[in-house]
Amino acid sequence: MSYFKKYIKGILSLAFLLALVTGCKDYNDLDPAANNSGDADFSSYVAVGNSLTAGLQNGALYESAQKYSFPKLLARQMNKSESFEQPLISNPGIGSGGRIELSNLDPLVTTRNSNQGNPINQEDKPFSNLGVPGAVLVDYMNPNNAGNLKERATDQSNPAFNPFYKVAMEQAELAKSAPNLHNQVAKQNPTFITFWLGNNDVLGYVTSGGEGQSITPAANFSQLYQASAQGLAATGADVMVYTIPDVTNIPFVFYLRTQLEQQGAITFNSSSQTYQLVTENGNFDIYIEVDGNAEKMRQDDFPLLSAQSYFARVQNGQVPPPIQPQSAIPDELVLDGNLATQDASDSELEQAAAAVAQYNGTISSVASSNNFTVVDINKVFKDIFTTFQSSQGQNGYQTDGLNLRPVPGELFSFDGVHPTNRGAAVIANKSIDAINSAYNANLDKINVAKIPEGFPVAN
């Protein structure tokens, strides 16, 4: 009997012990907010910038894309996403021309949604995400309203009126005689700032084929950037700035020509060094309009993504084919180069490229003298574009099992300028790389494959 008692006792105590060990384990020991910020302080993160910071995609700023803006993704990795407020706009968002949406997948067809969304959470101002689509560098300090921010923000009759300032900025700030973004940043006592302005100082020129907004002269840019840096430094926050991507690396500029070539609609004639339209009657040189004259389209002339519908109309016979000087492709649909005249000052492409190079020179020198961290997005995009070109359009950015080519629907949204959700995650990861190395921090990278594409679809 004592054997039995011992036996039972043994079993019971073993069971009791195991119950104790497993059953009483503290299941709330997870600390998701592990402090891995290193020397940086993320307690108040503010992002300043333009549409790239705002999370604009597919030609519109809308809630389901804003959720994946690169600053929001970055804030999540900092464990700050709940306090990181953005000026959300209900789907399908606000954007001139309306959001670009998929209406068919195979073959791929997009349409514009003419509906507009409305601001959702205006009561959360001031916003941590001060990305204002359309914002230019001068908007940051806007000394004496030199950039006319006030008029562009508040006067609907102004041709340069931009509805996003009102959405992103406080009314009280816009009521001032010289409102600026800096005041909205400073009042939040930021400890960490990402600053990415300057793209629109050249992009407006590029997207209008050199016919709209003019390029901010490099000297002005330098002056404005230094003034901005002063303002940023005065906040006492750690500041991270971003370079300006070369315009030829965005699909808005390079993609349509490649696409037309792939479709066999146009072809490059290497003996004449001109692009030719492929027709039933043979191939004919394509003419483009350049400052009122017609020139043959050469290797450094890029029909912009905005010329997509023009070429569709050409194919439908609604527009005469651009094979005569008098029916040249309209100037605003082409970013022309200087191969025809060999004069760089005559080339939209060269001018834009020169401006970008000078801007980036300014950014890196101002950053280094102010001890700002630089995220060289220009280099990132350039490397991706080089990979894309050298692989005949097969490869792009390889991450987490993905191959994100720099084309609409992969790294870029259908507008050809703004990244997709996953493109934003790539930018956030590049930001994390920079943070980890500059501040000895240990933020986790984002698994880009887990970020849903979220392509907008038409109803």
Next chain:
Amino acid sequence: MRRLIATICLIFLCSGSALASGFSIYEASVRANGMLGAFSAYADHVSTIYYNPAGLGGMDGLRVSGGATIIAPRSTFRNLSSLAPRGQKTSMEKQNFLVPNFYGSYQVTDKLTAGIGVYAPFGLGTKWPSDWVGRGSAIETSIETIFVSPSVGYQLPDFGIGKIKIGAGVRIAAHGEVKLQRAVASFSPEGTFTLNGELEKPAYGYHAGILYEPVKDVTLGFTYRSEVTTTFEGDATFENLNVGFPSEAKGSAEITMPSSYVIALNVKPIDGLSTELDYVWWGWSSYDELAINFDQSIPALGGSTIVNERNYNNSWQLRFGAEYTKIGVEGLTLRGGIAYDENPIKDRYVDPTLPDSDRWLFSGGVSYNLTDYLAIDAAYIFIRANQRKVTNTHEGGIDGVYTTYANLPSLGFTLNL
């Protein structure tokens, strides 16, 4: 008998389930539950048809047993993905599943007994809020199966080396349903994909076992259960997915229910006490992917198949149980058990369809003889799964921490005529 099975099947229709590693359910008998399934050498109850068909050998008279186990799993998830704030907690919706079982045996000759078992050896049910952070991985998932298992057991003549019994039977997957539902976040607005499938046709497998009692009060048992490959077929619906999807399609999926074997040792150290240790092996590596084949090409998928990698490992369980009949109250039997269950899912492939984890199980049970031939059985199992943190999950997974426990009360009867 036919009618009885039909009735049982109707009851089974409302059963789903969850919880044992993988999606196996070892709770096939209320008495076995009391000993946490350490039952494959016990062989003194008609539910041996599930645990070891050799136990039928020499089982006397007409025996009937039935019962049901309620499985009440509870899981929470804390997010570590980049899709929502870190640490954000989601609770799985509370679902309780009724998993009944039924067995009958009849002694044909002295040594030969035939029987039939109806039970649900595989199943799972998980349901997460439709707007939760992991909705792209899973919203609702359920698998239900009903197996019918006609079996025979035979006691070999005495060769002078101890008592030997053998048994075997057919395992027929007679009924099955699956439901898979998840959000499709590749498009905005998001849509929902749902597949409701039923077992296309009965699927067959077998089981066989042996019991060996070399000396009195010591029994060794071995049971093998084969794989059963089932095919489910049904309607796939694509809600709120206007571009790239048909409005509906037919979908089918093949799911292989794994093979398993048990090595069991039962010792009766003193009069009235039976103790048993069982090692159960599961061949989960057969479950390498879940592929859904559609009857048409779906542009958004770039084809007509969705493949979810599973890549399960083989796994094992160690089950210990004891039964004591001489408690001092006439007709009362007490049982207890403890088990460790290793889960088959690699960290990378854990997803909310089945937030599996290694777990400890604890049980207690009683039987009370109401009359000489009728007893009622009751048991209670508590399962505590280890907290499981998964990062770097595969494409269909979501990074986070799962915490799971479950309560499994069960009640049944045993009739020995």
